[in-house]
Amino acid sequence: MAGEKGGMIFLGSRLVKVLDLGIGGNLYGGRLLEMAAEQGAIHAARSTGEAHLVGYRFSEFYLTRPVVAGEVLDFYAEEVRRGTCSVTFWLEARVGDERALRGECTFVAVDGEGKKKPLRKRGI
Secondary structure, eight states: OOOOOOOTTEEEEEOOOOOBBBBBBBBBBBHHHHHHHHHHHHHHHHHHOOSOOOEEEEOOOEEEEEETTEEEEEEEOOEEOSSSSSSEEEEEEEETTTTEEEEEEEEEEBBBTSSSSOOOOOOO
């Protein structure tokens, strides 16, 4: 299927800019996690059709490769595993064929008051 790599679904890309770098000259870890959380939230919303999801849990994220300005990060995710109110999936960022980040995240559907609510059924 187009947009997949090794069973992972392509989410999007980000160009790493100089302003994203930390004092060591590599992509700042906090910025990378911010990018991953944003891509994860988009994937969760598209997978469920829910407009209001919040990040609930992020596992240990492993930063396995330094990333520098000018490189492109490609984000991939596995299919979501659905719970009653949440979705969980593995997310990773790659530079070419090299993994730069991998971790698991969970997003929860919330109502207008910020309380958990059941996910809509598929196809609705």
